[in-house]
Amino acid sequence: MMKILDLRKIQGCYWGLALGDALGKPVEFDDISQIKSQYGPSGIQDLMNYAIWTDDTEMIIAVSRALLRMGNSETIKTLDDDRIGKTFAEEFIKWFDNPGHAPGNTCKSSVYSLIKNGAETWRNSGNNNSKGCGTAMRAAPIGIWFADSIESELPKGQGEIHKLLRKISQIQSEITHGHKGATAAALASSYSVALAINKIHPKDMIDPIERYCKNIHTDFDEAINRIRVALDKIMSGEFKTDLEALHFIGKGWVGEEAFSMALYCAIRYPLDLKECLRTAVNHSGDSDSVGCIAGSIIGAYNGIEIVPNDWVEKLAENNRIQKLLNTIKKFFNI
Secondary structure, three states, X not given: OOOOOHHHHHHHHHHHHHHHHXXXXXXXXXXXXXXXXXXXXXXXXXXXXXXXXXXXXXXHHHHHHHHHHHOOHHHHOOOOHHHHHHHHHHHHHHHOXXXXXXOOHHHXXXXXXXXXXXXXXXXXXXXXXXXXXXXXXXXHHHHHHHXXXXXXXXXXXXXXXXXXXXXXXXXXXXXXXXXXXXXXXXXXXXXHHHHHHOOOOHHHOHHHHXXXXXXXXXXXXXXXXXXXXXXXXXXXXXOOOHHHHHHHHOOOOEHHHHHHHHHHHHHHOOOOHHHHHHHHHOOOOOHHHHHHHHHHHHHHHHOHXXXXXXXXXXXXXXXXXXXXXXXXXXXXXX
């Protein structure tokens, strides 16, 4: 059973990720010079009216539906890998009917394989070498699902629930993406949300995430370390702007970069959702995915109180997030 106080953090996580996704959507494929030319020297600063999110939030909804079907963490413990993988695959197939704006090529091709060959072929659908950020950007609900049960294991950073979270994150990732860098990024994304719900400050997440994901792939290990370097350089004044720091970390099209850029933004602006998301989307990379992941982290850390109502009201389909949150509230009896 999840704690009653966690409901507000769940709400914060979902609204945060949807807002980050929607803020980044208009500039996803623009470099920073194009963004500044259109929106001014500070870049995009506000959601437009009737703002829409992208495939990121749509895939998060699909992952949420799969978890709702599988049950809570105690029930999921009893499920075998095939049941877990097939459930995710079935929801990804449903997602394909309404994939949202600009779905990634790897997600599309892998899910098309599932449509063609059946959800039971989930072990083969991600037979590629892609490490795109599609698995990291959709992983937040997994962190929510295991946030309560993992709490007692956090001091040691290991245990039964850590193993289960790793397995669930890996399965959902490898259904579409075969590269281990994508696996590591998906695990980091889900784990960061679990940490945030358990009141771990974003600045204190780097070490436990690094330990948890260590040796899955060196690309991820190196990207995580670039967060430390970027933070040092911004504090010393060597980097004059967050933009310099973000471009040092990466562009976000691959999973380890998207996650690391997002965590950097969460560390820099842990108590200000708008400023965090503005930083997360104004760069020459995958704006909506970095914004989505960053929003999930500080939304989960702070809870619904950090979410700006004026932005929520601008989301064209905010009723869908609210409906999902109502379902989750009823599911966990909170």
